[in-house]
Amino acid sequence: MITWRLRGSVKTMPSQSITLRTIEAAKPSASGDVYTWDTGLRGFGLRVTPRGVKSYVLQYRIEGGSARRKTIGIHGSPWTTQTARREAERLLMLVRQGIDPVEQQRELKRREKALNFSAYCDLFVDLYLQANWPDTWPEAMRILENIAKPRWGKRPLSALKRSDMVKLMDDYADRPGQRKAVHSLLRKLFNWAVDREDIEVSPLAGMKAPKAVASRRRVLGHEEIVCLWNACEHVGWPWGPYVRLLILTMQRRQEVAEMDWSEIDLEAKTWTLPPERTKNDEAHVVPLSPLAVEQLRAMSPKRSGLVFTTTGKTPVSGFSKAKRTLDEHMLRIIAERFGHLNVEMTPIVIPEWRFHDIRRTGATNLQALGIPIEVTEAVLNHISGTRAGVAGIYNRYKYDAEKQKALELWDKKITELLSASPIC
Structure with a gap:
């Protein structure tokens, strides 16, 4: 069926298979958003706004509850009929497991906000460093405050990638002792985050640690x-x-x-x-x-x-x-x-x-x-x-x-x- 909703009113029209031809033929309505529901995949649909923006959506119910709707993405790269249909199938698998995709996305956003790098460093200091490094945690905290926090600030912990770590290590190539200390501390932080299931994989996972620095003995004559x-x-x-x-x-x-x-x-x-x-x-x-x-x-x-x-x-x-x-x-x-x-x-x-x-x-x-x-x-x-x-x-x-x-x-x-x- 084709339906549109405007301030509570719902109208329906016959459903059809969502293909590129269907999308190109879909027209906007001045009355409100127009929805086309796919005949092959239940709940998968196309929405057209009054301004002509076309996006893929999924409508579903969790354990007999009220209908909910989630926007998959706007038509065009990367969302084609094929990629959007595959994403709808993935989301429906979650629905069958009793997982609400909308709530899951909201929870991820909440976690990203709560797990910004700067705030997570503070948590790491309070819950891990002070308990496990009682003598040296102040120096570790200074590394976080002076080197890591200014660099990554409020970026989500999960958004940090291997490339971020490589750039940091390159910036300290001329200070091998500091480079080793920074790497060691961040490895502990990210491994702790993995243990707590706050991130899935450490951005330092598989990255070779800097070589141990021989104790310097240079004295100027x-x-x-x-x-x-x-x-x-x-x-x-x-x-x-x-x-x-x-x-x-x-x-x-x-x-x-x-x-x-x-x-x-x-x-x-x-x-x-x-x-x-x-x-x-x-x-x-x-x-x-x-x-x-x-x-x-x-x-x-x-x-x-x-x-x-x-x-x-x-x-x-x-x-x-x-x-x-x-x-x-x-x-x-x-x-x-x-x-x-x-x-x-x-x-x-x-x-x-x-x-x-x-x-x-x-x-x-x-x-x-x-x-x-x-x-x-x-x-x-x-x-x-x-x-x-x-x-x-x-x-x-x-x-x-x-x-x-x-x-x-x-x-x-x-x-x-x-x-x-x-x-x-």
């Missing part, structure tokens, strides 16, 4: 420290002062990049990182040595907001490009320094180094200067070794005076290196 310091004069804002403060404070790359003037007290000569910006969720006071204070005083007199920024709104970025520029200047500077010695030299090569190696370099030099390991760990804000476990729980001493002395000794050492002659 004294000549390299001098060349790096002097190279900072030539790389421009904000990289020169930024790298020098990396050297002087020994703090993490991102912690220095996100430094805010509200954290700096130049009179007290301290930089206080708030708990939300530290790896162990504890406030960390970094004494500022004379050279560090000098670097900060030489900056903008405005002194509000982010210290290292080119936009005024976001922290400095573009570390790889800055590193390449530093390398070029370091090679030139070391050639000039040794050129004055009139000694035969093989081609100059500076072994590969990373920004994080600056932190290890500082820690190594503190040990060489006779600073106790527990003070070095306090400077680095490490919760490991002498400050981990039971000792860390009961020993709440912050080593503030000792940290100040250690960083002043490091400041003095750098000053001596800068004024010394090149070392053959």
Whole structure:
């Protein structure tokens, strides 16, 4: 039968087989939607709106209930008479099992809204990470907050594909340690989602994990420290002062990049990182040595907001490009320094180094200067070794005076290196 409905009125006309010819011959009515019901597949039909839009529909009843109608799709790619008929047959199989396709679709939409990636990360932290990673969950949460959430936001968890994972891994190709950590954490998140039947398949399923990263041991030599310091004069804002403060404070790359003037007290000569910006969720006071204070005083007199920024709104970025520029200047500077010695030299090569190696370099030099390991760990804000476990729980001493002395000794050492002659 052919029927149309307008504000409760229903009219019927003889049914016919829905074919391409039927669809082309179907005409709209100014009175309302016109329905053509297929003679071969019960409930399968074609709807034509007053504006002439043609779409496939399915009408059905669940266990003798009232009739319900579901739109399959508008005629045209991908919905042809064949594909729409196959979809109608699939939906009717659900109906025979007592499943309402309309309610199923609504439930899927509700789940997609509830299971957006950002909200699911919060659920993962609350129900899984805090219970299973009691010591390291804050760092895992930071990876989600700083890397994953900004990238995928409120996208449905089920909408994330292998291609999204590949793009993320490619973006961290130059940071293998971070790449490995991100992959490991997301694999746990998606596997947890599969276990809970929130998604069917993890987008990381079958994807090879990044290779384990060998523990780095690179420490810059004294000549390299001098060349790096002097190279900072030539790389421009904000990289020169930024790298020098990396050297002087020994703090993490991102912690220095996100430094805010509200954290700096130049009179007290301290930089206080708030708990939300530290790896162990504890406030960390970094004494500022004379050279560090000098670097900060030489900056903008405005002194509000982010210290290292080119936009005024976001922290400095573009570390790889800055590193390449530093390398070029370091090679030139070391050639000039040794050129004055009139000694035969093989081609100059500076072994590969990373920004994080600056932190290890500082820690190594503190040990060489006779600073106790527990003070070095306090400077680095490490919760490991002498400050981990039971000792860390009961020993709440912050080593503030000792940290100040250690960083002043490091400041003095750098000053001596800068004024010394090149070392053959």
